[in-house]
Amino acid sequence: MRDYETFFRTNRLPHIWCPGCGHGIAMKAIAKAIAKLDLDQDKTVIVSGIGCSSRASGYMDFDTLHTAHGRALPFATGIKLANPELNVIVITGDGDCMAIGGNHFIHAARRNIDLTVILFNNNIYGMTGGQASPLTPVEKKATTAPYGTFDRPFNPCEVAKTAGATYIARGTAFHAAPLVDLIAQGIQNKGFSFIETLVQCPTSYGRRNKMGSAAAMLKDMSETVIPLAAYNRLSTEERNEKLPSGVLHTDVFPEYAAEYAKIIKQAGGDKA
């Protein structure tokens, strides 16, 4: 028994994700990060929306909330404001976070509320059968884009930065060991933390785009995703082919739940 495995509902395993799906690797990284920080199991809450990624809350042994599509962040905001002592971790997918929940995402980031959002980015709506999501790259095929999508995708880390998140990082399922540290740092940040985790979807995305097996997709990731320092040394054209990983941005702003507590105190007549 590994220490992080105490955070799984083992009677619910094996999970329902497809063979080779990267979500299991990302979920394990979250459990390892929580074990590393030694967070109190009774003071940690996992909130998720809808989608393949959001199934993760059902397998993790904390107080968990599996909410409506795209609405994980409003639920998480409520939990954090009701009890700011809790460590609130949000697990979301690319469709859940950037399409249906896109507006919630930018406003939660704008408020800089102390949540840790882990976006499992598999570039597709896997659960519903492989429709193109706002993070499907141009020219990649999906059931709703049989000739390849021509919608420009979001760069979720840039969206989070513009919206005001105070910790932004990118990891991958291939770089599973550093991902644990990225998530742990995100949990420690007192403010809105966003960790984009690239994961492979061999069934709905890889197969349709002839990307090979799950292992081949992981190896692709190891080539396209490079450390931020190496990325910064590339020319503009070379950057189009690559994605930076690691901690991409940090900032300091007042945290929303703390500011809210101040207002409550002031409204109650306490001048101090």
Added chain:
Amino acid sequence: MIIKVNARFCKGCNICVAFCPKQVLALDSMGKVCVVDESACIGCGQCELRCPDFAIRINKEEKA
């Protein structure tokens, strides 16, 4: 090294087989991972690190 496989969890995705640098692992006729050459294992843990199904584990502390 002791390699433990939980066949009930294994979905035969082949990730561990592909990342093993010493060809210790293979898929059996049922499509589940099996150990073909335990003595070649160097305990790097690449298989356990990337197994999405928590189905394989390397224990370094020895066969007591």
